[in-house]
Amino acid sequence: MESIRLAFSAMATRFEIVILDENPVHARAAAEEAQREILRIEAQCNFYSPASELNRINREASGGPIRCTAAMMRLLQACKDLHQATQGYFDPTIAPALKSWGLRNQADTGRIPSERERSALVAAIGFETVDLDHAASTVCLTQPHQQLDLGGIAKGWALDEARLVLEESGIEHALLHGGTSTAIGLGRDPEGQPWKIGVEDPYEQGDGPFWIMGIPLRDQALSVSGVRGKWFIHDSGEARIEYGHVMDPMTGMAVSGKRLTVAVANSATTCDAWSTALLTHAELSIPDEIMGTALLKTDSGWTAAPGSPRSEWSNTADLLPFN
Amino acid sequence: MALKRFSRRNFLKTGSLGTLAGVLAAGERIPAEAASSRTPFTDDPFPCAVIGFGEWGREIAAAIEDIEELHLAVICDSFPLMLRRAQRAHPQAARIADYREVLDNPDIVAVFIATATHEHKDLVLDALQAGKHVYCEAPLANTIDDARIIAQAGLAATDQIFQAGMLYRTEPQYRSVYGFVRSGAIGRPAMTRSQWHQKTSWRRSSSSSERARALNWRLDKDLSLGLIGEIGIQQIDFSNWIMGTRPKAVTGFGGIMFWNDGRTVKDTIQAMIEYPGGENLMYDASLVSGFDASYDLLFGNDATIILRDEKAWMFKEVDAPMLGWEVYARKDKFYKETGIALLANATKLDALGQDPTEDDPNAKPPIWHALKAFADNLTYGPFPAVADARLGYESTVIAIKANEAVQEGKRVEIPDELYEIQAE
Numbered sequence: 001m002e003s004i005r006l007a008f009s010a011m012a013t014r015f016e017i018v019i020l021d022e023n024p025v026h027a028r029a030a031a032e033e034a035q036r037e038i039l040r041i042e043a044q045c046n047f048y049s050p051a052s053e054l055n056r057i058n059r060e061a062s063g064g065p066i067r068c069t070a071a072m073m074r075l076l077q078a079c080k081d082l083h084q085a086t087q088g089y090f091d092p093t094i095a096p097a098l099k100s101w102g103l104r105n106q107a108d109t110g111r112i113p114s115e116r117e118r119s120a121l122v123a124a125i126g127f128e129t130v131d132l133d134h135a136a137s138t139v140c141l142t143q144p145h146q147q148l149d150l151g152g153i154a155k156g157w158a159l160d161e162a163r164l165v166l167e168e169s170g171i172e173h174a175l176l177h178g179g180t181s182t183a184i185g186l187g188r189d190p191e192g193q194p195w196k197i198g199v200e201d202p203y204e205q206g207d208g209p210f211w212i213m214g215i216p217l218r219d220q221a222l223s224v225s226g227v228r229g230k231w232f233i234h235d236s237g238e239a240r241i242e243y244g245h246v247m248d249p250m251t252g253m254a255v256s257g258k259r260l261t262v263a264v265a266n267s268a269t270t271c272d273a274w275s276t277a278l279l280t281h282a283e284l285s286i287p288d289e290i291m292g293t294a295l296l297k298t299d300s301g302w303t304a305a306p307g308s309p310r311s312e313w314s315n316t317a318d319l320l321p322f323n
Numbered sequence: 324m325a326l327k328r329f330s331r332r333n334f335l336k337t338g339s340l341g342t343l344a345g346v347l348a349a350g351e352r353i354p355a356e357a358a359s360s361r362t363p364f365t366d367d368p369f370p371c372a373v374i375g376f377g378e379w380g381r382e383i384a385a386a387i388e389d390i391e392e393l394h395l396a397v398i399c400d401s402f403p404l405m406l407r408r409a410q411r412a413h414p415q416a417a418r419i420a421d422y423r424e425v426l427d428n429p430d431i432v433a434v435f436i437a438t439a440t441h442e443h444k445d446l447v448l449d450a451l452q453a454g455k456h457v458y459c460e461a462p463l464a465n466t467i468d469d470a471r472i473i474a475q476a477g478l479a480a481t482d483q484i485f486q487a488g489m490l491y492r493t494e495p496q497y498r499s500v501y502g503f504v505r506s507g508a509i510g511r512p513a514m515t516r517s518q519w520h521q522k523t524s525w526r527r528s529s530s531s532s533e534r535a536r537a538l539n540w541r542l543d544k545d546l547s548l549g550l551i552g553e554i555g556i557q558q559i560d561f562s563n564w565i566m567g568t569r570p571k572a573v574t575g576f577g578g579i580m581f582w583n584d585g586r587t588v589k590d591t592i593q594a595m596i597e598y599p600g601g602e603n604l605m606y607d608a609s610l611v612s613g614f615d616a617s618y619d620l621l622f623g624n625d626a627t628i629i630l631r632d633e634k635a636w637m638f639k640e641v642d643a644p645m646l647g648w649e650v651y652a653r654k655d656k657f658y659k660e661t662g663i664a665l666l667a668n669a670t671k672l673d674a675l676g677q678d679p680t681e682d683d684p685n686a687k688p689p690i691w692h693a694l695k696a697f698a699d700n701l702t703y704g705p706f707p708a709v710a711d712a713r714l715g716y717e718s719t720v721i722a723i724k725a726n727e728a729v730q731e732g733k734r735v736e737i738p739d740e741l742y743e744i745q746a747e
Contacts, residue, residue: 025584026535029526036378050684059684069388070414137415168404170530 001173003190006031010042011155013179017162020173020190030169034162034176041158044072045150047095057139058095058147065131065138075150075157076132076139082153082273083127089277089284091249093130093141095149097121101254103230103245110232110243118252125249152246155182156223156272163268181224182268185217194218202228203258203297212295212302215264223271225279226260248280255279258297259305265290283307368394369701372425374446375438376405377527377538379460383435384413386691392698393433399425402534422446426453433484433701435694436460439540440548444469447485451476456484458697461556461710462548462719463487470719471744477712478746486697486708487715490689491561493696496633497689499667500621503637504565509623510643512566515604516620517558519550522613524582525590542586544730549588550608551575551729552722558619559596559725560718561630562604565621570604570721572597572736575728581611592729596721628665633686636662717742 002024007016017034021027046052050059053072060066068076079092095104100121102108113121124145131140141147150157155178163184166174173187175195185195194216204210215222227244234241243254261282263274266289274292277284282294282305294305369392373384376398387395398409399419406418419425425434426449433456436446443464450457457477464470477485491497504512527538540546541553548556563569577592591611596604618631625643629636638660639649653664687695696709720741728735 025524025526026528028524029528029535032523032526033528051686056684069385069412071412074411168407168530169528 001190002027004028004031006035008035008039010038011045011158011178013155015158015178016176017166018175019166019171020187021171026169027171030166030171033169034165037161037165038158038178041071041154041161044069045075045154045157047149047151054148054150057141061139061141062144062146065133065136065140067137068139070137073132073134073137073139075153076130076148077134078157078269079127079150079153079273080130080132082270085287086273086277086284087281088126088128088249089281090152090273091125091127092148092150092152093125093127093143093146094247094249095147096124096145097247097249097252097254098149098245100252101243101247102232103243103254108230110234112234112243113252121252122250125247125252152276153269153272155179156221156268156270159184159221159268182221182272183217183223184221184268186219197222199224199260199262201297201302202226202260212260213262215262217264220264220266221268221271222262222264223268223275224260224262225275227255227257227279244279246276246279250281260295260297260302261292262295263290263292278308368392369432369698370394370396370430371433371435372397372399372419372428372431373435373437374399374422374425375436375442376400376402376409377437380405380435380437381408381412382688382690383437383458383694384409384416386688386694387435388413389687389691390695390698392702393694396431397425397428402529402538404529404534423449426450426455432456433458433697439537439546440553441465441469441540441546444473447473448476451480451483451485454483456697456701458484458486458694459488459715461488461560461715462552462722463715464719465546465548465552465723467720467723467741470716470723474712474716474719474744475746477715478744482705484697484700484705484708485712486693486700487710487712487718488693489560489710489714489718490557490693492564492709492714493692494633494689495667495692496635497561497630500628500630500635500665501564503665504621504623504628505567508626508637508646509621509628510625510640511623512602513622513624514602515562515565515622517555517562517604517606517618518615519554519558519608519617520613520615521610521617523610524584525610526582526584526586539586542588544587547588548722548726549577549729550590550592550610551594551606552726555594555606555608555725556718556722558617559604559606559721560714561619562596563718563721566598566600566602566604568598568600569717569739569742570596570737571599571739572734573721573725573728574734575725575730576732577729580609589729594725594729596725629662633689635665637665638662713744716744 001020003020004024004027005018017031019027019031044053082090098104100113102111124143129142159176175185177183183197189195196214196216198214199212201210201212227242230245241256243256246255261275261278263271265271274290278292278294286292294308295302296305371393373380384395387393395416397417397419399422400406401420409418434450435458437460440462443459447457447459463473529535529538573594573596575594577589579589580591582590591609593607618629621628626637626639649663654661724735724737
């Protein structure tokens, strides 16, 4: 088996596709097809680019239903299903809240909106109010100031679509990741073992890496979410609190504290949604086919967040120690 | 025989059904079938089919979905995997493996042919024979004989639209620059330069090795016109359009510099294309380096224009005459040079409060404009396509000769008579 590696920039991060195959020429071609699929989805889901389909929806779908591509309808339906499954804690309509918190754009420095502002934000949040009409292939944003931000799910969606392309090309062994926070492991690694993903402690300084856990992926996907990413520290005089770029759709509050969530499932889209949802609400009840946990960093190290339904996960045989 | 649509333009001219008889009496070119057609006088979109659902076929299908006059009714591909992809991307379209079944369907008004270049001929001839309007990707064919047969059939089918896939002739920014250059804005054109750089193997993958061989026709010199023919044909056509003439010779170079994977088509090429007036187009394309992507440069004694990403800027010579409007124009810095933005819809964007150098929210890719021109022709025509059979043929001749020069590393003349073609 030979290994080929293709890395490229997309969705403001670095994507990487590693393939093991007896035919490296074929593997490279398959990786390029997967790359094209990811770039296509990036162009479609770009929140900022006026030329993207998502941007057009945000501009025009408040005034009534507008036509979407079948690919976008599939993605929005996946959002709908995951919104429901996570009891509303995964919600792509949080875009105005991110803006209000100053966590939207690269140049933003962060701010805490007033309670009144947050109340107004919560009123505009709620993916259940987004109308999807599959027969007409239309979407309608029914609430004033409502906007969609697919940042919480687009990487997973793109990786799932890329995986499909690889599988259709006959690729059996591959590792794909977007920004290291969402990954898919197919088949076996070069040592014939399941691909093992290490979850790193984002709060440790110095020469690392400082692994929290290692997770083997058996034709599965993994997603990690945390407060760190885009974040700011608010110093109230009494306490210094870190606020991160994930919003609680129920309160309009940004997540805070030293938190990390991990989700493992067959689909990267599912993982992305669940790791986001668990970050805002650790007590969520998770379907059996998904492994997920919310972790808190305390003075004594990482521990399961109170109420996290998979708090026992850290003791399962699925977790591998790193040397 | 498939339905030939009643011309909407003519219908609009006549104004009402009551005058239809008068139109017929006046000898308007209306096929007999129109009188009994399914929905001849409605504004229903035209049902059409894409034949070939590879990468470019997917672009065409996506563009069709975004044009209200067209309805993507069928996607045809002989490869089951492509039909599965079609199901995911366009679930409402029927999926058919045999193109003859598409042509036998009387509801299908037009077909968009996006198969391998060497497969175009039979498809075009059969589609025209079946009464369909045809959009055929460029190059039309990989041999001059096939290209001539296709073009002659396109010219002969006077009741049908035949459009060749020359993208820039209908793209607003390129059209705008064309008018600008023709008005004398760059002075005397001296030379042009174009490049296309992309780091990619240009190879397609398939789980079946037999299918992979068929999919990778681009890498086989016996089937493909290589980078200059399959990609460069568009940029060369733009240069020809600007120069207002056709090349008389081409000298080519190239090699397999990196992708030494059994292909017989070169991965990096250069060519010098000579025009009768002494100007040259310098062209290069590479699959090895993606640096600087692709652009087109038009050099004149007063100014140089660069087009990239469907945007354009003009760089003036110090001694060039002042243009009345340029003091108001938007200017952008490019290292030590200052470019005057030439934007086809700058005034409209300014009026809408949008930055003309940002992505235009209403921008469409060149393929969309090409298909919209086709759709407008269906709706209001038939009138001669901007990129008609003759232009498609001439461009294909240049592509074939340029590829010959590149493959053999020599200078190849293109005699004027090679460009000549008559409808049969």
